[in-house]
Amino acid sequence: VFATLGDGTPGGLTGVLHRWQTSPNGGWSVVQSWIPTLAGPIKRLSQTTLGTTFAWGAAGLFRSEDAGLTWTPLSTPAAPTVIAIDPSDAHTLFAAAGAHVHKTTDTGATWTPVLPTGGLQVLAIAVSPANRNVVFAARAQFSASFQVHRSLDGGATWTKIEGPTLGATCTFSVPILVPHPTNPARLLRTAGCYAGRDVLTGDSLDQSVDQGLTWSLRFHPKPLFPSRLVGGMGSQPGRWYLAAHAGAPPGGSKLFRTDDDGATWSAVLVSATGPALMGVAYEPWTPDQVFAALSNNVVKGSDDGGASWTDLSSGPTDLTDLLLTPGGQALLAATSHGVWRIEL
Structure with a gap:
């Protein structure tokens, strides 16, 4: 309780x-x-399959080997805008900074440029958990030249597999770029040109089954915009949780769940107005254990797959992400003030 x-x-x-x-x-x-374990603005949390945890944001890049109790700062290229881990190797990370995407294989001790940005902003980088040689990078410049590049050799060489795509007077973003945890051919994403124009129908979660060459609609939660996706592994690999938010006042958000690998979805947490979902975390081996962070500084938890919810706290403020450590040992909350942790 x-x-x-x-x-x-x-x-x-x-x-x-x-x-x-x-x-x-x-x-x-x-x-x-709840206890604070790391100070400074943190944007995202991620972890490898063996449980090494990473936190990054304006405060820097940090690594934890004890489920978020203590943190070690890591070196990065100057002013990185995107950082992605290799889920199968805690020593390997990618970072977009300056004119390149960079790669390290020694936990940040050295970084090597592997992909020129061509003057475009890198919006997302993702490494396949199923095949660490498969890496994706999406980039754009405001409403122009949206492109996706793919590497099949761990970042040594790259091929442009999409774009350039031109938008209207708007700004491209890629809120979701998630390689499937066990199938290296599958990739899920939400990407579009939103800021600066009205998108009354929201956007969709799309799927590729050929490593990003072609795409098909997987789920469109009109009029919402998908923003976070977790699932696809553990005891029920067909279980996914998808967070989606409204793009205009009065706001609102929904958390959707599927048990059949995305064929059908149902809303399990609904906020008709107000707070957006800032983070979602679940335990793959007990997939009914799920947590959601809201923009009104509330963390909710459910142990029945979202049928019922308990407000865990309004303690950590300015929430930006959630992460459940392996085995559901602890819940980590990233905030604009640092990382908070609670034993479960």
């Missing part, structure tokens, strides 16, 4: 999430709270 403890007195305990359990005398006792 989770609850927020407060005594209402000046300087007293307020706004802190605690996990509670029954004590032998039938009362309640505090067993865990």
